[in-house]
Amino acid sequence: MGHQPENVLTKLADQIDWQEEIYKDLHSHPELGMQEERTSTVIQRELAELGLSPQVVGKTGVVAVIENGDGPTIMARADVDALPVTERTGLEYASENDGVMHACGHDMHVACLLGAVRLMTEHKDAWSGTYVALFQPSEENAKGARAMIDDGLVTKVPHPEVVVGQHVMPKPAGQVFTSSGPMLSMADSLKITVHGRGSHGSMPHLSIDPVVLASSIVLRLQTVVSREVEPGAFAVLTVGALSAGDQANVIPDRAELRLNLRTYDEEVRNRVVASIERIVRGECEAAGSPEEPEFEYYDQFPLTDNDSTTTHRVTQALQDGFETGTVQEGSPATASEDFSEIPEAFGVPYTYWFFGGADATTYEQAEQNGSIQEDIPANHSPYFYPVIHPTLETGTKAQVIAALGYLGK
Template sequence: MDSAKRTVCSSSIFDHASARCPLRGLALSLLLAASPCHALDAVAVKRQVDGILDRDYPRWEALYRTVHQHPELGFEETATAQRLAKEMRALGFHVSAGIGRTGLVAMYHNGPGPTIMVRTELDALPMRETTGLAYASDVHLQSSDRDTYVAHTCGHDIHMAAWAGTAATLVQLRAQWRGTLMFIAQPAEEKGRGAQAMLDDGLFARFGKPDYGFALHVGPDAYGHVFYKAGAVTSNSDALEVVFQGKGGHGAMPAATIDPILIAARFVVDVQSVISREKDPAAFGVVSIGAFNAGTAGNVIPDRAQLRGTIRSHDPQVRDKLLDGVRRTALASAQMAGAPVPQIALGERGSRAVINDAALAERTGAVFAQAFGVDAERQREPSAASEDYSAFVAAGVPSFYFGIGGLDPQWLQQARQTGERIPVNHSPDFAPVPQPSIRTGVEAMTLAVMNVMPPPS
């Protein structure tokens, strides 16, 4: 996830099964009608999951520590994918590698029923870790075209452990459900291109389109808690890149130049008026500039200045307004200085908002409330974060994307009282507490999947 946070039954889970086998689909639909949501006893199932985790958990923390200590960047996650493939094959899944370059698809067939997709991310971030953990990453990539540290500071390591743990738990509980598990390990979520790469590589054409999809994300909240909502759960994310062309010269003779740094600086300030004066104050929208690159010496006015940033929104109309406002402001900034028309790239490599299926959200939320009680929290507003899981939603997979907490609740309460900084996703010191985070992820994801799987007939 790029970073920041989040009882109706639906027979649509069996739509694809019905298309493949009308009689089976009719039988399953009648089963749902007779027994809404097949009355999953969430408390009893959670108790079973906890018993399995009491025995299996060390295996998942070992996996977490391994991937944490050996992170890989997007579309380069070969060792990470190999490790996950080994785990899934040991569980009896049929694993296909190299989907979307470095992604995995692991299939487990357990009789007639729906196909349920569960996704994890594989990639880490190009930054240096400062957690001080005994198993902290010290991976440092150096070559002619890059020099960067690599670290799992978004929580994908937690996700992978919970993903594998959920797969193992569902296999051990296979006598209680029927259907097909489609566990996918997606590359390059941080680049915003991994989900689409898997789709472009024929993910659904080759393995079948799932009836429902699930994904989770850990965040800087109290561990043991789960967070969910219907509708939009993340933001639209659009990349922003503007290159202002000027006319370089001596810093002591600015009248003989067109200063691109001054133009770019004016743009950085003026573009915020799009937020404060053109957007509805009640609607979420952000334009942030994260990179400003220009010049090589203090006494030289350069020929160009490059800006890179991000545009965030929830509403499609707000998104269009922000994109238009950024473009107009960039053109006006250059025109005011008599500079050439700038190079403007907007919306590339972005992600649309993840939209949770309303019926699935209500159905799964009810199970979470039963199993977790007050620790299951319905969110009111979408997160400011972005997430390319939205590509699967856009491809027609009814989905449920939810959050889990990862930080010690007592420390979190104290930090909020004292004003101590709380590490968030993408912070160099973001380090969810492994055991309660992974266990909650396995519990919640197992419940979510079993709630849409029919029991044996």
């Protein structure tokens, strides 16, 4: 096990005001995926002021390399994009960009990683090797990791031996959650277009009604998980949107459904996908649809599947570096990420952990009252925001401790 982090982390208090200022600035100026121009500029500026030479990779992504003699190379990743959500937190530093909000905590991720970079840069006596900080755009629509890879990421930075990442969650602030195996689910979004024959609302006998057809499909899809997925296996299938026509007295000629699928297992995913397509085609045939249905898959996220050896090593370092009881056994979340595409592009193992961002007292009271869903806003809610302290300190410490678990002298 590597160098104990106490000497490095003693200086965290000296820079926490700087990190808080960055966090509030980013929260006030959120930007959507692949549009993070200002965010990217702020990150580059702060890295340059630390004496580093940041590179732009993937339009708005940023990477910085700290070389410090012989030793392994570790890469740490933070995502930077916001969401098309109107903020309703009432914070003094709330979003100034209408309809855009850091509703998932990526601003906190950036502030934590920048803080870790500063500590690693200013305490090179405590470690040896190479530390690569990667700030990834456009996680929310699964485009950012691929954009960086397509822009030559693998050839532009030293090859890491391991990649680490983290995410703030609606759990008690100050706590860290790690787990081997599946940590975040695979996700597939699917647009299905089914075809009918349009007619006047007074002459339904001349139509093939795609609204009825789409409704039948929705009802049949409810049986896929309950009747075709083995009990105990995980799958969530959601019909999130159904649209057809725009007039009360007109039967349209097509309908569109939008589905979302979450799974932890590739075999389960493939079976559900096959079931979806079978049901859609079958209902279209039964309705006499004049054209074949169309399937368009998009916003596809890979499985985040933590390597057991890497997770054990990082967990041990976190347990050694934090106070007893801080690091706990986590459980898989049904959210999805494109993080794993980066270590997979390098062909190296990875681990990804959660850290809490909810006020601990409020969370405890909500837990006692059985009102967590009502009282603790989740990621993507217009009311979501992490309490700055101790969330900022915990996320920064976690990044530093994980790095020193590999690089510490």
